[in-house]
Amino acid sequence: MSAGEANPIRDAQTTAIAGAVTATQPGLMTYRILHIGGRVLLYALLIIVGMTMLLPLLWMISTSLKHPGEIFILPPKWLPNPPQWGNYVQLFDVLPFGLFVFNSIKIAVLATVGALLSCSMAAFAFARMRFPGRNFIFAVALSTLMIPFHVTLIPLFALYRDLGWLGTHLPLTVPFFFGAAFGIFLMRQFYLTIPQELVEAARIDGCNFIQIYYRIFLPLSKPALATLGIFTFLGSWNNLMGPLIFLTKVESMTVTLGLTLLTGQTGGRWELIQAGAVISILPIIVMFFLGQEHFIQGIARTGLKG
Amino acid sequence: MRGRFREFWGSNRKREAIEAYILILPMIVGLIVFTAGPVLASLYFSFTRWNLLSRPKWQGFDNYIELSHDPLFWITIKNTAFYVLGTVPTGTVLALLLAIALNQKIRMLAVFRTIYFLPVVSSVVAISVLWLWLYQADFGLVNQFLRFLGFRGVRWLSSTTWAMPAIIIMSIWHGLGYNIVIFIAGLQGIPQDYYEAATVDGATAWHKFFNITIPLLSPVTFFVITLSIINSFQVFAQAYVMTQGGPVNATKTIVYYLYQQGFMHFHMGYASALAYVLFIIIVALTLFQFWFQQRWVHYEI
Structure with a gap:
């Protein structure tokens, strides 16, 4: 960690010095000093904020590997010695975290598949086909972006109860197969950028629109699908309110919901609680590192088009 | 064929x-x-008395009248407004400043951006569980750091004064990376010619910031603010995990109260009325922002 701190500072100095050397015009001493000072301040700011972001997360991992005797000591100890990997084993005895992770993955994967299919289908029609009522239906769909989820919560709860869905994963997966405004909007924006010639050529070859959708547009839209997929997976994984209301049995709970039980179940065993937190964010962090560009570009794109 | x-x-x-x-x-x-x-259906239920077991019973505007006399309702409105005012302006300004800093041809931009983004992908629940520990009064890192700086530290989550600020600080920390990414994309969309032309005209960095960056970035700023307000009005998980709305209702938000009324006391009609009030607040604020943007947002690119 100390290496991670030192490097940016050294880089900052190198850049600053390089910057000063290139400013070769005579008599610009003040400019050089200001420039070097500015760069140093800039990197200092970025590093301080970076530490603020990173240290709590490292503290979470550190705590999760501590012996109970190492938790309540002053000054705080950053490196558990030796690391108590057994905490993670103990965690699985307190609550079925393995099952929670499995449930979360199952729900998130189904939700993602559903969203990708239903949103890309509708988006293709809105972007590339002509039909009566198109603009009106699209406007209505977009306006639902303003509706807070909580307004629909109570009727949906009653509906799922009457259908016998409470306690199952159906309320958290089935609706995703029926489209969502955000995903449709995102996919439509992407489909609008695909050249119309492709559609016309395929029409001449005798393809109907549904064939054009799944043979041409779907394969071409992998970047947008990746973005929507990541967002849907993340939203499903991190969701609290849905699982809290709809999942009534411990066996059906997700890892995010299970984590809320941990504070009560462990009687304040911070090392176990933090181990649970680590398990709940680890899959997401791994996914983030794998698909980082899609994350960043997706947010940037939706942000700018909004 | x-x-x-x-x-x-x-x-x-x-x-x-x-x-x-x-x-x-x-x-x-x-x-x-x-x-x-x-x-x-929610609108209909908001005009009824309903405990999920019997049939909903129509009672006109009773729920809304009861709401207007419910001191707890006004407390949740006040708390939620406090949360929105605490997170949105600070979060937006910090994100903008950091995005500008990151946009200065920084080495290892990707590393910084990744680190800033890590909290964003983590669930609010995991983050709340972590900060519950960070805010712990005697051994939590936050107070230890404050003591290191010479302050006494406060009992963050068990103090009616500090519990909401604690949640606000944590939420800004959690959401900062998201807005930074949007702002960076916005900054990169501003044509460089504008800055070059301004430099030729002898404009200072300060002038360029206020006369080029701020106006040309305003559509992005508008998007960030609108989205942040909609999201922060629905704050729930932080209060659910960290404080259960306490101490003494200090962190009870509109959605927390809705959850409590609907799914703990099964006052479904009353909870539906609460949901509608939240809905109306969000729609009204969003429409207001779309009207107000005409005065400050420039769509020139």
């Missing part, structure tokens, strides 16, 4: 429309069953 199909369907236009309706059918069903239907 294909020709006969075409005859069967009639004109190309008609066939195209039918195919389009097939593609949007799932979305239409979803819109009716999972959104529009529940929104209308």
Whole structure:
């Protein structure tokens, strides 16, 4: 960690010095000093904020590997010695975290598949086909972006109860197969950028629109699908309110919901609680590192088009 | 074969429309069953007394009248407004400043951006569980750091004064990376010629910031603010995990109260009225922002 701190500072100095050397015009001493000072301040700011972001997360991992005797000591100890990997084993005895992770993955994967299919289908029609009522239906769909989820919560709860869905994963997966405004909007924006010639050529070859959708547009839209997929997976994984209301049995709970039980179940065993937190964010962090560009570009794109 | 199909369907236009309706059918069903239907049902329930077991009983505006006399309701409105005012302006300004800093041809930009983004992908629940420990009064890192700086530290989550600020600080920390990414994209969309022209004219960095960056970034700023307000009005998980709305209702938010009324006390009619009040606040604020943007947002690019 100390290496991670030192490097940016050294880089900052190198850049600053390089910057000063290139400013070769005579008599610009003040400019050089200001420039070097500015760069140093800039990197200092970025590093301080970076530490603020990173240290709590490292503290979470550190705590999760501590012996109970190492938790309540002053000054705080950053490196558990030796690391108590057994905490993670103990965690699985307190609550079925393995099952929670499995449930979360199952729900998130189904939700993602559903969203990708239903949103890309509708988006293709809105972007590339002509039909009566198109603009009106699209406007209505977009306006639902303003509706807070909580307004629909109570009727949906009653509906799922009457259908016998409470306690199952159906309320958290089935609706995703029926489209969502955000995903449709995102996919439509992407489909609008695909050249119309492709559609016309395929029409001449005798393809109907549904064939054009799944043979041409779907394969071409992998970047947008990746973005929507990541967002849907993340939203499903991190969701609290849905699982809290709809999942009534411990066996059906997700890892995010299970984590809320941990504070009560462990009687304040911070090392176990933090181990649970680590398990709940680890899959997401791994996914983030794998698909980082899609994350960043997706947010940037939706942000700018909004 | 294909020709006969075409005859069967009639004109190309008609066939195209039918195919389009097939593609949007799932979305239409979803819109009716999972959104529009529940929104209308919720409005109806808000005029009834209903505990989920018996049939909803119509009682006109009683729930709304009761709400207006419910001190707890006004407390949750005040708390939520405090949370929104605490997170949105600070979060937006910090994100903008950091995005500008990151946009200065920084080495290892990707490393910084990744680190800033790590909290964003983590769930609010995991983050709340972590900060519950960070805010722990005697051994939590936050107070240890404050003591290191010479302050005494406070009992963050068990103090009626500090519990909400604690949640606000944590939420800004959690959401900062998201807005930074949007702002960086916005900054990179500003044509460099503007800055070059301004430099030729002898403009200072300060002038460039206020006369080029701020106006040309305003559509992005508008997007960030609008989205942040909509999201922060629905704050729930932080209060649920960290404080259960306490101490003494200091962190009870509108959605927390809705959850409590609906799913702990089964006052479904009352909870529906609460949901509608939240809905109206969000729609009104969003419309207000779209009206108000005409005064400060520039769409010149």
